[in-house]
Amino acid sequence: MEKIYSRPKALQNRATGYCPGCLHGTTVKIIAELIDEFGIQDSTVAVLPIGCSALDCWSFETDMIISLHGRAPATATGIKRNAPEKTVIVIQGDGDLASIGLAEIMHAANRGENLTVIFMNNGIFGMTGGQMAPTTLIGQKATTAQGGRTEAHGYPMHMCEILNELKAPYYIQRCAMDSPAHVREAKKAIRKGLENQMNGKGFSFIELMSNCPTNWSMSAEKSIEYMREYTLKEFQIGVYRDGGEK
Amino acid sequence: MSKLFIKGNEAIAEAAVRGGCRFFAGYPITPQNEIPEYMSRRLPEVGGVFVQGESELASINMIYGAAYAGVSSLTSSSGPGLSLMAEGISSLAASGFPAVLVNMMRGGPGTGAIQGAQMDYMQATRGGGHGGYRMPVLAPGSVQEAVDLVYEAFDIAWKYMTPVLVVADGYIGSVMEAVELPPMKESKRKEFPLYTTVHLNPENPHRRSSCTMITNEVDHEEWNKVQAAKYEKMAEELVRCEEFMMEDAEYVMVAYGTSARVARNAVISLREQGIKAGLIRPILIWPYPYEALRKLDPAKVKNIFCLELSIPAQMVEDVRFGVYDRIPVTTYGRSAGLTFSEEDVEELVKKTIEGGEK
Numbered sequence: 001m002e003k004i005y006s007r008p009k010a011l012q013n014r015a016t017g018y019c020p021g022c023l024h025g026t027t028v029k030i031i032a033e034l035i036d037e038f039g040i041q042d043s044t045v046a047v048l049p050i051g052c053s054a055l056d057c058w059s060f061e062t063d064m065i066i067s068l069h070g071r072a073p074a075t076a077t078g079i080k081r082n083a084p085e086k087t088v089i090v091i092q093g094d095g096d097l098a099s100i101g102l103a104e105i106m107h108a109a110n111r112g113e114n115l116t117v118i119f120m121n122n123g124i125f126g127m128t129g130g131q132m133a134p135t136t137l138i139g140q141k142a143t144t145a146q147g148g149r150t151e152a153h154g155y156p157m158h159m160c161e162i163l164n165e166l167k168a169p170y171y172i173q174r175c176a177m178d179s180p181a182h183v184r185e186a187k188k189a190i191r192k193g194l195e196n197q198m199n200g201k202g203f204s205f206i207e208l209m210s211n212c213p214t215n216w217s218m219s220a221e222k223s224i225e226y227m228r229e230y231t232l233k234e235f236q237i238g239v240y241r242d243g244g245e246k
Numbered sequence: 247m248s249k250l251f252i253k254g255n256e257a258i259a260e261a262a263v264r265g266g267c268r269f270f271a272g273y274p275i276t277p278q279n280e281i282p283e284y285m286s287r288r289l290p291e292v293g294g295v296f297v298q299g300e301s302e303l304a305s306i307n308m309i310y311g312a313a314y315a316g317v318s319s320l321t322s323s324s325g326p327g328l329s330l331m332a333e334g335i336s337s338l339a340a341s342g343f344p345a346v347l348v349n350m351m352r353g354g355p356g357t358g359a360i361q362g363a364q365m366d367y368m369q370a371t372r373g374g375g376h377g378g379y380r381m382p383v384l385a386p387g388s389v390q391e392a393v394d395l396v397y398e399a400f401d402i403a404w405k406y407m408t409p410v411l412v413v414a415d416g417y418i419g420s421v422m423e424a425v426e427l428p429p430m431k432e433s434k435r436k437e438f439p440l441y442t443t444v445h446l447n448p449e450n451p452h453r454r455s456s457c458t459m460i461t462n463e464v465d466h467e468e469w470n471k472v473q474a475a476k477y478e479k480m481a482e483e484l485v486r487c488e489e490f491m492m493e494d495a496e497y498v499m500v501a502y503g504t505s506a507r508v509a510r511n512a513v514i515s516l517r518e519q520g521i522k523a524g525l526i527r528p529i530l531i532w533p534y535p536y537e538a539l540r541k542l543d544p545a546k547v548k549n550i551f552c553l554e555l556s557i558p559a560q561m562v563e564d565v566r567f568g569v570y571d572r573i574p575v576t577t578y579g580r581s582a583g584l585t586f587s588e589e590d591v592e593e594l595v596k597k598t599i600e601g602g603e604k
Contacts, residue, residue, distance in 0.1 A: 012447065012449075045454075047311075054457075054459075057446050057455065057457060058446075061447070061450060061453065062453065063453055063454040063455065064446070064453070064454075064455050064456070064457075065310075065311070065314050065454075065455075065456040065457070066456065066457040066458070066459065067307060067310065067311075068307055068310070068333055068334060068337055071303060071304065071307035071310075071334075074299065074303070074304040074305075074307035074308045074310075074311065075307045075308070075310050075311035075314070076311060077271075077297060077304075077308050077311060078269070078271065078297075078307065078308035078309060078310060078311020078312040078313075078314070078315065078319075079311040079312070079314055079315045080311075081269070081295045081297060081308075081312070082268070082269055082295060082311075082312050082315040082316075082317040082435065083315040083316075083435070086315075103300050103301060103303070103304065104300070104303070104304050104307070106300075107299075107300035107304065111297075
C-alpha cells in the first residue's frame with residue numbers, strides 16, 4: 001500500500017505534552033510539516049517561551065532553546081543577529097507575549113527583526129493553572145477572576161492591531177485553529193512567515209487563536225463552540241499587514 | 247608597545263573587542279555609558295553586532311541568545327541594571343553559557359547614586375540571581391588591569407563555560423589612564439555542545455536543545471552536580487590577589503578596586519612613618535583569596551582594616567571568614583559616591599594603634 005502521509009521528520013517521535021483537545025498539537029504539526037517542506041530542519045532554531053508553548057521542546061526535532069518568561073523575542077534577536085543563516089521560529093503564548101513580554105515583542109517588531117513569531121492565543125495562562133491573561137475576554141472566568149474578568153482588570157489586548165501601529169513589521173496575520181479550513185489558512189500564513197524570513201524581509205507575526213479545554217473547564221467540543229461564539233468575535237481573524245502586497 | 251591615553255569605559259570596550267567580543271547588547275545607565283557608545287561604532291568595524299536593548303531584561307536575554315549561537319558577547323550596566331538582569335545571569339550560569347558582564351558600580355541600594363562606589367559586593371559574589379550558582383568575579387584596580395581582566399574574561403568564560411562578571415567601581419570607568427592594549431584575537435562562532443540536549447532530545451544528541459528547567463529530577467540533579475564540580479574547580483584555580491608589603495606587616499589593609507589604590511598609598515606613607523603596614527588586594531572577589539588571610543600570623547599582625555566604598559561594609563564577611571576571629575578586624579568606608587583619602591586611612595590606622603596601646 002502506498003504511504004501518503006507520515007509524521008514529519010521535524011517532529012519528534014513521541015506524544016506531545018498537550019492536554020486532550022488542545023489545538024497546540026495541531027499547531028506543532030503544521031509547523032513541523034513546513035520545516036520539512038522547506039528542507040530547513042538542520043538550520044531551524046525554535047525559540048520557545050515559558051508556558052505551555054515550552055512543551056514544544058518535546059515535539060520539534062530541531063535545534064531549540066527555551067528562553068525566559070516573555071523574553072523569547074530578545075533571545076531570538078541574539079541568535080538571529082549572530083547566526084543569520086538560521087531560520088529562527090519564535091513561539092509564544094498570550095501570557096508570555098502580551099503580559100510579561102510586551103516590551104520585548106514590541107521592540108523586536110519595531111526593529112523589524114528578521115524573525116517568524118507564532119503567537120498562540122488561548123486567552124488564559126495555561127501551564128500555571130488558568131489565571132487571567134491580558135487576552136482573557138470580559139466575563140470569561142479565570143482562577144484569578146473567578147466571577148469572570150471585569151473592566152477593572154482591563155480589556156483584552158489585540159496584539160495584531162497593536163503591532164500594526166508600528167512601521168517596521170513586514171507581515172501580520174491572525175488565524176484560528178478551530179476548523180480544518182482555518183488550520184489550512186494558518187499553515188499558509190506560517191509558510192509566508194517563514195518565506196519572509198528566508199528572503200530577509202523582516203518581522204512576521206502570526207497569531208493563532210486557540211483553546212484551553214482544561215482551564216476553560218470545557219470539553220474539547222464546547223471549547224471550539226466557545227471560540228466561535230465569543231473569542232473569534234473579539235479577535236477578528238485576517239491579514240493585518242502584508243508587506244509583499246504593496 | 248605604544249601606550250594609549252584612554253578613559254576606563256572605552257578601554258574596557260576596546261579590550262573586549264580585542265578579547266573576541268563580537269556582540270554587545272545593553273541599555274543606558276550611568277556611569278558606564280561610554281561602553282555601549284564605543285561598542286556601537288566599534289563592533290561593526292570588526293564584523294560584530296551592536297544592539298541597544300529596550301531594557302536590561304531584553305539585553306541580557308539577547309546575550310543569552312548570542313551565547314547559544316556561540317558568539318563571545320558582552321553586556322555592561324550598573325547596579326540597578328544588574329538587578330534587572332539577575333534572572334538572565336542565573337540562566338546563563340544554569341545553562342553553562344559563556345558571556346562577559348560588566349558592572350560599573352555606583353552607589354546603592356535602590357536607585358542610589360550615579361557616582362562610583364563599591365556597593366554591589368554581595369550581589370556580585372553571592373550570585374545576584376536565584377538558584378545558588380557561582381561565577382568568577384573580576385575586580386580590576388586600575389584601567390590597565392581592567393583592560394587585562396576584560397580581555398582574559400572571555401578566555402575564562404569559554405574555559406569554564408560560565409558567565410564572568412567584571413566589577414569595577416565607577417571611578418575606574420571614568421578616569422583616563424595610559425594603557426597598553428593587548429593584541430586583537432581571532433574570534434569565531436563556536437556552537438558548543440549543550441548538556442540539556444541529553445535530557446530534551448536524547449535520541450538525537452546532535453540537536454542543540456537548551457533549557458534551564460530540566461523536568462527529569464535525576465537528570466537535573468546530575469547537572470547540578472556537574473555545575474557544583476565546576477564551581478569548586480573555579481574556586482581552586484581562579485584565586486588571585488596582590489600582596490603588597492606583607493612580609494613583616496603588622497597592620498593589614500584589605501581592599502579591592504579604587505579603595506585598594508588609596509590603601510596602597512596609605513601603606514607607603516605609613517611605612518615612611520615607621521608603621522609596618524601592608525595590603526592584601528583581591529583581584530578576583532569570587533573566588534575569594536581566603537588563603538592570604540588564613541596564613542596571617544596573629545602573633546605578628548595586630549589589626550586588619552577592611553576598606554570599601556560601601557556603607558554598610560560588605561567584603562568584611564569574606565575577610566572575617568578568612569581571619570576567623572584570630573585578629574581584630576576594623577571596617578571603614580564611605581558610600582553614596584563619596585570617597586576616602588589616604589590621609590583618612592592613615593588616621594584610622596594611627597587611631598587604632600593609639601587605642602590598642604592604651
